[in-house]
Amino acid sequence: MLDRRSILKMAAGSAMLALVPSAQLQAKTSGKRLAMVFDVRRCTGCLSCTVSCSVENQTEAGRCRTRVTQATVEQENGFAALSVPNQCNNCVNPACVDICPVEATFKREEDGIVVIDHEQCIHCQQCVDACPYGARRKDDTFNNPPEKCNFCIHRVTAGLLPACVETCIGEARTFGDLNDPQSKISQLVKDNKVYSMLAEAGTNPNIFYIGLPEQADDQEILKLNFLDWQR
Structure with missing residues (x-):
């Protein structure tokens, strides 16, 4: 039986995903413009990305x-x-x-990665509530900084791909510099319809999606519980 809580209905009047104009994706900025594209048509749901990320970044249980x-x-x-x-x-x-x-979270000018300075962070967790994507994982004990993706900044600095991209068996994740017209990610966004989540939030995200149903409600997608799986 289908779990009705995990059904996304393509109903009329739902908040549709925002199509990102090609000109916006190809507009040049200073420095690098690192971004990631998820092609959900290729994602098998194997979770190799979550496992490799946890191992690479030594995240705590939960x-x-x-x-x-x-x-x-x-x-x-x-x-x-x-x-x-x-x-x-x-x-x-x-x-x-x-x-x-305390300005412990900042954006790097050279590549646009948003970073947490763990030494500066006071563990107030205010950023967790501020993120409209629910992408920061709080420490309920308030003893540690929140967890967030930083594109495996230590690997990227060394010229490597983020762990999740390197281990994706379906090649559903593409990472690179949108300011480089020869990069794989630039070619991908040029040749496909590309969507972003919560355009109305004004955050201008650097995570993009290919293959999502155009009538899908992005807020409902973000509310899904990752533990509620349909096999």
Whole structure:
């Protein structure tokens, strides 16, 4: 039996995903413009990304930096399974940076990655509530900084791909510099319809999606519980 809580209905009047104009994706900025694209048509829901991320970043039990939720999508001719990755969007206008009282969260000018300075962070967890994507994982004890994806900054600095991208067996994740017209990610966004979540939030995210149903409600997608899986 289908779990009705995990069904995304393509009903008329739902908040549709925002199509990102090609000109916006290809507009040049200073420095690098690191971003990630999730092609949900290729995601198998294997969770190799979440496992490799946890191992690479040594996250505590119960907290993680990337998740994959799965929903049953109701369509005209029946139902389809949909696996949707979710993590920090490393936004151009990050709400978490604005809310931090000690400037422990900041955006790197050279590549746009949003970083937590763990030494500076006072563990207030205000950034967790400020993030409209629910992408920061709080420490309920308030003893540690929140967890968030930083594109495996230590690997990227060394010229490597983020762990989740390197281990994705379906090649559903693509990472790179949108300012480099020759990069794989630039070619991908040029040749496909690309969507972002919560355009109305004004954060201008650097996580993009290919293959999501156009009539899907992005807020409902983000509300999905990653533990409620449909097999």
